[in-house]
Amino acid sequence: MIARRTPCQFxxxxxxxxxxxxxGAADEAAPPPTLKDVIKDxxxxxxxxxxxxxxxxxxxxxxKQEVQDALVGTPxxxxxxxxxxxxxxxxxxxxxxQQHSPPAVEQDSPINRHLFGAHVTGTAVIRGQPVLxxxxxxxxxxxxxxxxxxxxxRTVAVKPPVKAYNTGFGGFDVHREIRFxxxxxxxxxxxxxxxxxxxxxxxxxxxRLRGWIVRRFAGPQIEKxxxxxxxxxxxxxxATILKEFEEHTDRMVDDLNGNVPWKQTIALLVxxxxxxxxxxxxxxxxxxxxxxxxxxxxxxxPEEAAELKAPLELWVHGKPNEMSATKLxxxxxxxxxxxxxxxxxxxxxxAKAVENxxxxxxxxxxxxxxxxxxxxxxxxxxxxxxxxxxx
Numbered sequence: 001m002i003a004r005r006t007p008c009q010f011x012x013x014x015x016x017x018x019x020x021x022x023x024g025a026a027d028e029a030a031p032p033p034t035l036k037d038v039i040k041d042x043x044x045x046x047x048x049x050x051x052x053x054x055x056x057x058x059x060x061x062x063x064k065q066e067v068q069d070a071l072v073g074t075p076x077x078x079x080x081x082x083x084x085x086x087x088x089x090x091x092x093x094x095x096x097x098q099q100h101s102p103p104a105v106e107q108d109s110p111i112n113r114h115l116f117g118a119h120v121t122g123t124a125v126i127r128g129q130p131v132l133x134x135x136x137x138x139x140x141x142x143x144x145x146x147x148x149x150x151x152x153x154r155t156v157a158v159k160p161p162v163k164a165y166n167t168g169f170g171g172f173d174v175h176r177e178i179r180f181x182x183x184x185x186x187x188x189x190x191x192x193x194x195x196x197x198x199x200x201x202x203x204x205x206x207x208r209l210r211g212w213i214v215r216r217f218a219g220p221q222i223e224k225x226x227x228x229x230x231x232x233x234x235x236x237x238x239a240t241i242l243k244e245f246e247e248h249t250d251r252m253v254d255d256l257n258g259n260v261p262w263k264q265t266i267a268l269l270v271x272x273x274x275x276x277x278x279x280x281x282x283x284x285x286x287x288x289x290x291x292x293x294x295x296x297x298x299x300x301x302p303e304e305a306a307e308l309k310a311p312l313e314l315w316v317h318g319k320p321n322e323m324s325a326t327k328l329x330x331x332x333x334x335x336x337x338x339x340x341x342x343x344x345x346x347x348x349x350x351a352k353a354v355e356n357x358x359x360x361x362x363x364x365x366x367x368x369x370x371x372x373x374x375x376x377x378x379x380x381x382x383x384x385x386x387x388x389x390x391x
Contacts, residue, residue: 182278
């Protein structure tokens with residue numbers, strides 16, 4: 001049954017219908033409006049008072065689509081044939097990711113075990129340095145975190161009446177892929193390549209004839225078992241390093257996901273049922289990701305974006321509506337304060353870094369920058385790490 005409408009409702013409905021027709025006709029001739037214009041021109045409250053039923057649903061869908069188009073664009077090409085550009089961009093500085101890598105290591109560990117009937121004691125020294133490499137050939141940002149280093153062992157094997165003094169040397173490269181899918185970081189399996197080889201420095205034996213006889217038989221026996229002993233030492237070293245590396249990288253991924261609230265940001269700005277995908281662009285300084293339709297392109301940001309100003313940046317073309325903007329600022333302010341662990345070595349005046357995060361406007365873009373006060377510290381730390389090597 002068709003609901004009855006008053007003359008006043010029809011009087012309001014006619015110009016609104018004409019406006020919708022004008023919007024449809026102008027879609028192809030004019031570029032999509034900015035989000036600011038769409039929100040300004042939205043008449044949903046007036047429409048609800050003037051129209052009901054199917055027409056209301058149709059109009060609401062139309063307005064919703066206009067808002068989505070203004071925010072991210074549509075799958076169609078622009079008027080000059082180039083791909084439509086996305087309008088929400090996250091930039092993560094590579095220095096910021098590097099700072100989450102495991103620290104350089106110089107670690108002494110005791111050795112105390114029984115092997116081939118001998119009691120072996122001594123010290124193992126492990127030195128290692130993290131190296132983060134970005135694979136630019138992938139369609140998605142994929143990092144390989146390497147941890148390169150050396151092992152040195154000094155041991156004494158006691159099997160009366162003989163003491164064997166040994167020195168061992170080895171190298172290792174343990175590595176793991178870390179991926180960013182546009183929503184969160186994840187880690188692949190870790191693997192390790194390593195070498196180890198020991199040598200006999202000297203034998204301590206009883207004096208005189210007895211010692212000469214012991215050395216004559218003990219020396220060949222030690223060399224005979226050395227390959228097996230080295231293989232056992234290598235397996236133990238690989239297991240120890242691999243376990244610690246996996247624990248460090250697990251924490252690193254959790255930390256990155258905790259400090260990059262991209263999933264929550266997308267939920268605030270992007271409709272969940274649009275079928276959009278993440279687009280990526282890697283630069284010398286940045287990992288860039290942007291949600292949008294298939295075939296869309298990551299936009300070129302204003303000239304102001306060329307300067308590295310913060311570890312994390314969120315760029316939104318136009319401005320989010322007031323509610324979304326408030327939620328975004330609250331969400332990213334939590335991240336800003338969460339970076340205090342990087343501020344422990346910063347100058348004393350960095351205490352004001354905990355003040356509320358404030359967005360800026362760069363041309364047509366609304367921008368949130370997180371951690372601007374610690375950027376120089378992160379870069380200096382990265383340069384020190386690069387100049388320092390194992391040992």
